[in-house]
Amino acid sequence: MKQERALRTRARLVRAAAEIFAESGFAGASVSRIAERAGLTLGAMYFHFKNKEALAREIVRGQPDVVAPPLPSEGLQRLIDITLTWAYQMLDEPLLLAGARLVTDQELFISSEENSHQQWTVVAISAFTEAKEMGQLREGVDIPALARMVVSACTGAQMHAQMESGRRDLPVRVEEIWRCVLPAIAIPGVVGEMVFDEARGRRPVAGGRGVGTAAR
Known part of the structure; x- marks a missing residue:
């Protein structure tokens, strides 16, 4: 019971910190604001995290764990x-919004081992390796280079979408990346099998469709 309570408290602090970091950036956040947002005392805050830097690192490290596609799939x-x-x-996910802002605001403070770009590259390498084993990729594809390129392209899409549309068109931009990349890396028969509708990226929202529109 104590362990479960501690985990819930830690999760509340991480969530509250993510909201504050997303709103105000690293410099604009304070441990007192984070504790207040979480509905906890400063003592509880310092029991779990020694400072806001530790909270920031926790958020950046956990970025890939936040993203869980709603439908089963494999390979590409x-x-x-x-x-x-x-x-x-x-x-609208504070943990991802905070991670994006922290990496941008605090490149010197986040160490290379905690850089979300590298974590996402590992995820991409794993998926591309599976795709190769499934016979989906063309011969000679450089998987590590391809993984880095896709992560960089998505990062750039996120930055431009933030400036130009408040990120509202980010799903469409991600789809555009894949439609440009797939013909160069995948065997012809596989390209036409890939699906990009909204159901691939978000769970249905009660009462209607969610925000955003990548479906074609």
Whole structure:
């Protein structure tokens, strides 16, 4: 029971910190604001995290764990689903919004081992490796280079979408990346099998469709 309570308290602090970081950035956040947002005392805050830097690192490290596609898939479709889910969650998920802002604001303070770009590259390499084993990729594809390129392209899409549309068109931009990349890396028969509709990236919202529209 104590362990479960401690885990819930830690999760509340991480969530509250993510909301504050997303709103105000690292410099604009304070431990007192985070504790207040979480509805906890400063003592509880310092019991779990020694400072706001530790909270920031926890958020950045956990970025890939936040993204869980709603539908089962494998190989190329799996990575497409992961990127679409990420794009839709970037519209309103504080943990992802905070991670994006922290990496941008605090590149010197976040160490290379805790850089979310590298974590996402590992995820992409795993999916591309599976795709290769399934016979989906063309011969000679450089998987590590391809993984880095896709992560960089999604990062750039996120930054431009933030400036130009408040991220509302991020799912569409991610789909555009794949439609440009797939013909160059996948065997012809596989390209036409990939699906990009909204159901691949977000769960149905009660009472109607969610925000955003990547469906074609």
